[in-house]
Amino acid sequence: MLEIKPIINTLMRSKAGALLLILQIAITLAIVSNALSIVSSRIDKLTEDTGYDEQGIIAFTVLTYNRNIDRAKQFKEDMITLKEIDGVKEAMTVSSIPLSSSGGSWTVSNHPDELQGKRVDSGYIQANHRIVNAFGLTISEGRDFEPQDETEGSQDQFPSVTIVSRAVANKLFGEGKGLNEFIYSGDNMMKIVGIVETMKSQWPDSKMGDNVVLIPIERSSMYQRVIVKAEPSKRAQVIKLIEPTLLENERQRVIMGVKGLDTAKAQTYQRDTLMIRMLMALIVFLAIITALGIFGLTHFNISKRTKQIGTRRALGARKSAIFRYFIVENTLVTLFGVAVGSVAAIYMGGQLMALYSIPALDWSIVLYTSLVMLVMSVLSVYQPARRAANISPSIATRSI
Amino acid sequence: MLVHYLDLAWRNIKLTPLISCLMVVAIGIGIGVTMTSLSVYHMMSSDPIPQKSSQLHAVQLQTMDEGQTWNTSDDVPTQLTYQDAKFLMENSPLTHRVAMMKSGAAVHLDSPDSVPFIEDVRITGRSFFSMFDLSFLHGGAWSEMQSEQAAPVAVIGEALAQRLFQRTDVLGESIYLDERKYEVIGVTAAWQPAIKFYDVNNGPFQRAEQLFIPFSHIEAYELHSWGNTNSWKNEEIRGREQFLQSEMVWLQFWVQIDSENALKNYQQFLLDYMAQQQKLGRFNRKQLAYNIKPVNEWLEYNHVIDPDNKILVGLSFMFLAVCLANILGMLLAKFLKRAPDAGVRRALGASKKQIFFQHLVEVALLGLLGCLVGILLAQVGLVGIRETMSVYVGIAKMDWTMLLLSPIIAISACLLAGLFPAWVVCKTSPATHLKVQ
Numbered sequence: 099m100l101e102i103k104p105i106i107n108t109l110m111r112s113k114a115g116a117l118l119l120i121l122q123i124a125i126t127l128a129i130v131s132n133a134l135s136i137v138s139s140r141i142d143k144l145t146e147d148t149g150y151d152e153q154g155i156i157a158f159t160v161l162t163y164n165r166n167i168d169r170a171k172q173f174k175e176d177m178i179t180l181k182e183i184d185g186v187k188e189a190m191t192v193s194s195i196p197l198s199s200s201g202g203s204w205t206v207s208n209h210p211d212e213l214q215g216k217r218v219d220s221g222y223i224q225a226n227h228r229i230v231n232a233f234g235l236t237i238s239e240g241r242d243f244e245p246q247d248e249t250e251g252s253q254d255q256f257p258s259v260t261i262v263s264r265a266v267a268n269k270l271f272g273e274g275k276g277l278n279e280f281i282y283s284g285d286n287m288m289k290i291v292g293i294v295e296t297m298k299s300q301w302p303d304s305k306m307g308d309n310v311v312l313i314p315i316e317r318s319s320m321y322q323r324v325i326v327k328a329e330p331s332k333r334a335q336v337i338k339l340i341e342p343t344l345l346e347n348e349r350q351r352v353i354m355g356v357k358g359l360d361t362a363k364a365q366t367y368q369r370d371t372l373m374i375r376m377l378m379a380l381i382v383f384l385a386i387i388t389a390l391g392i393f394g395l396t397h398f399n400i401s402k403r404t405k406q407i408g409t410r411r412a413l414g415a416r417k418s419a420i421f422r423y424f425i426v427e428n429t430l431v432t433l434f435g436v437a438v439g440s441v442a443a444i445y446m447g448g449q450l451m452a453l454y455s456i457p458a459l460d461w462s463i464v465l466y467t468s469l470v471m472l473v474m475s476v477l478s479v480y481q482p483a484r485r486a487a488n489i490s491p492s493i494a495t496r497s498i
Numbered sequence: 499m500l501v502h503y504l505d506l507a508w509r510n511i512k513l514t515p516l517i518s519c520l521m522v523v524a525i526g527i528g529i530g531v532t533m534t535s536l537s538v539y540h541m542m543s544s545d546p547i548p549q550k551s552s553q554l555h556a557v558q559l560q561t562m563d564e565g566q567t568w569n570t571s572d573d574v575p576t577q578l579t580y581q582d583a584k585f586l587m588e589n590s591p592l593t594h595r596v597a598m599m600k601s602g603a604a605v606h607l608d609s610p611d612s613v614p615f616i617e618d619v620r621i622t623g624r625s626f627f628s629m630f631d632l633s634f635l636h637g638g639a640w641s642e643m644q645s646e647q648a649a650p651v652a653v654i655g656e657a658l659a660q661r662l663f664q665r666t667d668v669l670g671e672s673i674y675l676d677e678r679k680y681e682v683i684g685v686t687a688a689w690q691p692a693i694k695f696y697d698v699n700n701g702p703f704q705r706a707e708q709l710f711i712p713f714s715h716i717e718a719y720e721l722h723s724w725g726n727t728n729s730w731k732n733e734e735i736r737g738r739e740q741f742l743q744s745e746m747v748w749l750q751f752w753v754q755i756d757s758e759n760a761l762k763n764y765q766q767f768l769l770d771y772m773a774q775q776q777k778l779g780r781f782n783r784k785q786l787a788y789n790i791k792p793v794n795e796w797l798e799y800n801h802v803i804d805p806d807n808k809i810l811v812g813l814s815f816m817f818l819a820v821c822l823a824n825i826l827g828m829l830l831a832k833f834l835k836r837a838p839d840a841g842v843r844r845a846l847g848a849s850k851k852q853i854f855f856q857h858l859v860e861v862a863l864l865g866l867l868g869c870l871v872g873i874l875l876a877q878v879g880l881v882g883i884r885e886t887m888s889v890y891v892g893i894a895k896m897d898w899t900m901l902l903l904s905p906i907i908a909i910s911a912c913l914l915a916g917l918f919p920a921w922v923v924c925k926t927s928p929a930t931h932l933k934v935q
Contacts, residue, residue, distance in 0.1 A: 114918070115827060122823040129816050136809070161616060163604040163676035212732070284732050321722075350677075352604045352614050372886045373806045376535070379879070380810075380817060383527050390520060391824040398831030454805040 525868025
């Protein structure tokens, strides 16, 4: 019915064209499935929940270069003025901005002598007791900070309580544990009063991506980070007002990098965005080129076999048989290419994983890509096959 | 003969405009994609200071206790402590040595309408300028004396001078860094190595600083690093003095070594210094370790090339292979369709070799046209990269090497694809084609 045997015989006779197509399809499949695998892992990374109210938070830095200014007092005043702006719900100084790839980190342990206990590297963020709410975080276990937890100013009064991300608690005390336990760093000891399920650190892409320790201490430094929480709909407006408002309070300073937390995050993930865009461009171009290739080769095959087709038609083959012939031929070649390509794709995925620590290639991606390629190849052979079917039988009797 | 072949090739291309266009587009896309990723790779892996890269060396000391680890392949920290950097700066058998770090300041003029802006500052020694080949438009570096006295003097880049004063001859003018008044004593010509090799801490493709002040200001004015400050030891640090004496690492150190002998001397000097420090209780290790790495080795050690980029280069060459397979198919079709022409030419006395070359010339011409399309596409791609990733501004571009490499890759790739079709055409016997005419 499908005339597979004669098709294969014909293919074996002029191998060059078929081999080229198989080669093209195989390489395309290998590239596309690996590229898609990388793209999907990067998209997962970009869209992963960070725990923060990314659309509401505005973050920036204030460099107070005049050392004579009483910064603590100045920032208190500033926060009051900021909160008066229409749409602002909260404003406070923080020691570093999450997701921004810059800030402070330390090693915390579950034992006073860190060499004897478990240790974990973690980002830390120091801010006043309203920080959890300001960041838009949700506490999954324990309680929020209270005003009396908070200390202000010098090292001597280090807070005695902390809220940590689930990852920190898990790593130090085991899965699901950690509440009301103590963590240590240097001479400091703090009790975990709350645990936040999802909270990314300043370096979401690193080994300590999920590790954050919140410390209720308010400081004011020369190089001070500030966050403002606004209603998402009014945020763009608030962003514009921050610099002039603060400079009106005190001119001897510079307000830097006023931007939404989502923008800060996008900048941290710039490399991944670039990779996604490059790979998508590659995939689209490849699809076009391969479709063109299939189209072109079928055209070529048909023009070469015009007489043969005419003869078949003259001998009684129907148009549909000719049409089917080319579709089946092409599908056979594509199937073969896809088989070779799947092996190549998986081999390549293994190599990439070994060399560049790329996540493993998922079989399903190879499968889906293969299916799409099959469909694509049938579509690109459709028009040439139709043309072949329309070759008149009289061609066969001419010019022999 | 070549001219005749080119003429024939051009006629043939015009005869089959659609398939020729398709081929040019296929080559163009292939070359465009390949050259985009290859250009970035080329810039990332290029020597940022070719005339001196073998003389300039980054110095590292293994200050950490036995058993401590670092994120380098040999566990040696990439930066130095302040006390080590200061010692190596002040006592050295080499004339060209420099300790440095990145800082920053609010820069402004002493006038009410001058709006302060943030500018990165390189705090460094006076040898910096000669070591890293900066040239002065006006003035020069600070003197040894000015450095010792922590004189408030600064060297600025030409662009910064333009921004502040709208001219470059600004010697003797005053600028403010934060609340400190500085006198401009030198203006350097624009300086921007493709890779910020001398300090890769905050990303190797950051812009170079264009504001330089003496190293002694760190102590004199309590200046802080805007780069990385890392510690490996739990130390009680109270106050500036203790911070400067701590084991925290936050300074880069470079030397210029001109001979094998000087290198040996310097290695001995480092070992002597560490041995002497060991007696004071530092460098608690069985084996003293240090690194003196020349520029290119240093860049490799710091993994300056993004692995993503290597993947992209690999994928784009595979992509080019797909394009080639594609072109091969189309060429085969095109040439076989025109086999009768070749038959006539053969019958009229052309040799197989001549037919073969005539077809290759045609393929090469297609390659050249495709290359032009490809270069245009690559420019678009590079603009896209610069837009997506702002720090790649300095490296997402095509230099002359890459521009010249494009036609070479395009034409040789096309010739490779054309070999088989050209051979198929030239070996067909003239008789078969003549019969059907």
